[in-house]
Amino acid sequence: MKKSLLFTPGPTPLPPEALLAMAQPIDYHRSETAVTLIKDVLQKLKHVFQTENDVLFLTTSGTGAMEAAVANLLCCGDKVLVIRSGKFGERWGEICTAYGVEIIPIDVAWGNSVAPEAVESHLTAHPEVKAVFATLCETSTGALHDIEALARLTRHRPTLLVVDAVSALGADDLQMDNWGVDMVVSCSQKGLMTPPGLAFAALNRRAWNAVARSNLPKYYLDLRKAHQSGLEGSVPYTPAITLLTALQCALNRICAEGIRNTIARHNRLAVATRSAIKAIGLPLFAMSPANTLTSIRLPEEIDGKAFIKLMREKHGITYAGGQSHLSGKIARIAHLGWMNENDVIIAISAFERGLAEIGYDTPLGAGGTAAQEVFTR
């Protein structure tokens, strides 16, 4: 009796009311109903972004909002700092390069997080850089970055801090206003428990001033249009309306729980997962692991790809494997979005059984026990 469960860092499982909302007859995106929906969703997103700035949305996946940040904030020939500690940090650099923006990379070994001192010394050496592109949770490694410390460096300088919170929004803390982050981008299919297809951005006054000066080409990703329309509950182009209805359901859950509690729940699930993995005897891959997902270095003697495949095909459990050079070497278990203690128990106990089945000698029950201990603390 197969029961499929997703522990991937996006898409994440959807609450039933969100699924059912999408099965309702579709409505016109320029109706008064849609105006109310869009306004409600954008208002509730401010709570999740922990900001008083307006949040706007695009019908794209998260990468679309990342590209919108580059295309809207910068000018051709600008210099920027890009923190590269995995696939998604590298993506910031690729986008900048595609637009003729000169990047000064700060490379960090995959699994590590950037040292704020390294960013500070680069800012001192290159005071002309227009922006620092950072990642809250580097999804390819599970590493959390200290955005609060980075914001302390940028908020009194003319340099903007732009944060990819694509996977971590709602799971790891990001206090946009309190910390002084200039722009945050995210998307629907992670902590927001909605299918992929919507991306979000919030910009503060400093960021909007940069938008006014930007000369890079953009049309569909023009944030001024998305912003102005959003204030009126409208859209410049037909939006993914069914995803907005699902998002409203998901946001209702987060707003009822309260974003601080949502983040605390994710932290509890992450702590339990990490404790369980240690009890199983495997090393965590990230030095400073995020609440979003736990990356596990798989034993060298097992075929990591075969393990991921076995878990999906035999157990109905989908973990994410490693990306790029980590393919086959790590497993990534997301405890993200519509997840609670019971989901972590499943993720961990299935992980143990899978290891045993693939021939790795593992102490059955140790992981679950460790997680239980965290949950009953």
Next chain:
Amino acid sequence: MKKSLLFTPGPTPLPPEALLAMAQPIDYHRSETAVTLIKDVLQKLKHVFQTENDVLFLTTSGTGAMEAAVANLLCCGDKVLVIRSGKFGERWGEICTAYGVEIIPIDVAWGNSVAPEAVESHLTAHPEVKAVFATLCETSTGALHDIEALARLTRHRPTLLVVDAVSALGADDLQMDNWGVDMVVSCSQKGLMTPPGLAFAALNRRAWNAVARSNLPKYYLDLRKAHQSGLEGSVPYTPAITLLTALQCALNRICAEGIRNTIARHNRLAVATRSAIKAIGLPLFAMSPANTLTSIRLPEEIDGKAFIKLMREKHGITYAGGQSHLSGKIARIAHLGWMNENDVIIAISAFERGLAEIGYDTPLGAGGTAAQEVFTR
């Protein structure tokens, strides 16, 4: 007892199996299931595009694919012809201008369609133009353009013909290969009976050669990446996976009907609607009306916006009103996608009742009778 019915030119109503597909638990976009889904959808889209060229998709609305055409085919400073006969023709021009592409506009009064002779004389006068940007059905007016005639002008010249088939794909005929159209863009929420959020493009060899030379900045909209990934059933960025599952259901319907029959059905519905509107005594707005939708010039003595609002609020019937300077002056009835004769009878008979209720003297039953006569011919 309200029954809501959408007669808007996107989104259009979804078949029940597509709605239910979206209510299923979401799956991972890098699973083998997803590979099979993506390959199947892209294969079936070739039937709808009437092409042997590969079709690729983006997670954007239709405008994203329009921008992708400009950003991928052209170089900064290129000259292009843009046929502007409504809001969406104008959009081609706006996108080109945003990218530093010089446009030579061919302006046509809203409601009219371009004369191929006008395009020919421009091509002769400006042999250096890299592309002609055209629209199959100009959704803001309901006018159909003679793409076959335009392709006759471009296919033996080095100039590319790029067609916005956003609203008309699957409703009005567009024989990409037979006619020699170089690039076609469309999206999910019109004839393809799927929610908004997916856009499509097909390019022939000539168009791909232009892509190889293009130097405009793009990343998320890079068609080479979307193309290469699609061939492998993969995606460069997280796709709107729930919309792909709905699309598969819709494409199964179109492939079972056969695209030639699908287009013939839309033609029958359009002919009946036009006949009904004439019987009611109102003028059609478009000189060469499309199968996609029928635009009706509303009587001057009624408040067009109030009429659209009344129909939605009292009758649950959503027509589209006019855009830009046509706001309040026309109504647009789409007979598009998951529609048959009964839907047209509803659209027409409700239209008659609405006119009567708003105080316009109209012969009740005349429209429905005229439609019936078309259907029983």
